[in-house]
Amino acid sequence: MHRFLEKGGNKLGSFNHYDAEPDTFSVCDLHPNGAxxxxxxxxxxxxxxxxxxxxxxxxxxxxxxxxxxxxxxIREKGVYMWELRGSGEYINGDLKE
Structure with a gap:
């Protein structure tokens, strides 16, 4: 799963889930704006x-x-969500195994 945080047409960052054992996640800053x-x-x-x-x-x-x-x-029966914040913007969504 890859989700992008955008503002004014610019991709500010990404939230990524690599479904492996253990589950691995990354956040990436994609825009050099000082934040x-x-x-x-x-x-x-x-x-x-x-x-x-x-x-x-x-x-x-x-x-x-x-x-x-x-x-x-991520536990199979758990209920999770993810969130990505940056430059005053945020996005979120469901997170599933």
Whole structure:
């Protein structure tokens, strides 16, 4: 899976999921504008009587332009979402094994 964060027709960054064991993810800054990008993996959990989103992994690209990688095992029965932020913009979506 590869998703792109865009602003004004420019690709600012990407969030990537490489389905391997363990699951590997990357965030990449694609636009040299002095700002990096940040990725998050969140899981929906039951807390008392309500469901809440909990951040399980959060990382950045390490600065302006470039990529950084993390490993995180997505459980088959878990409910997850991903998020990519940068330059005041963000995108997110469902994350499936």
């Amino acid at each position: 990096g990008v940040t990725g998050e993996i969140q899981e929906l959990i039951l807390a008392g009587s309500k469901y809440i989103w909990v951040t399980r992994k959060k990382w950045d690209d390490g600065g302006d332009v470039g990529c950084d990688y993390v490993e995180f095992n």
